[in-house]
Amino acid sequence: MAPKKTALANQLKRYSPEDDRKIREMWNAYEPIEQIAAAVKRTPGTVRQRVHQLGLKRLNSVARALTWAPKHLAAKRKELGNTRFLERAYKWREEQRRGQAAA
Numbered sequence: 001m002a003p004k005k006t007a008l009a010n011q012l013k014r015y016s017p018e019d020d021r022k023i024r025e026m027w028n029a030y031e032p033i034e035q036i037a038a039a040v041k042r043t044p045g046t047v048r049q050r051v052h053q054l055g056l057k058r059l060n061s062v063a064r065a066l067t068w069a070p071k072h073l074a075a076k077r078k079e080l081g082n083t084r085f086l087e088r089a090y091k092w093r094e095e096q097r098r099g100q101a102a103a
Helices: 007-012 017-028 033-040 044-054 060-068 082-102
Strands: none
Touching (some): 017 033, 033 044
């Protein structure tokens, strides 16, 4: 019977070029770190370290807005670009707040 892999063994496993490609692609698509980690079979912490090592950046404002923006708007983020997406997301949120205040 083969020995069971431990969490430490997974952490020590090197990243393949395919893993790095997936991480870059998913990071740039603003996928949550947990989904990226599942895709490359790593822990979220080790993926965060790899993202840092690769020098990947993304706007925190966009990542946060994606957590509350409506799905139809979030789906258009890439098409709209980050600036227009943020403008529309904040406008939508303001309209939602006004609607709740009026009710």
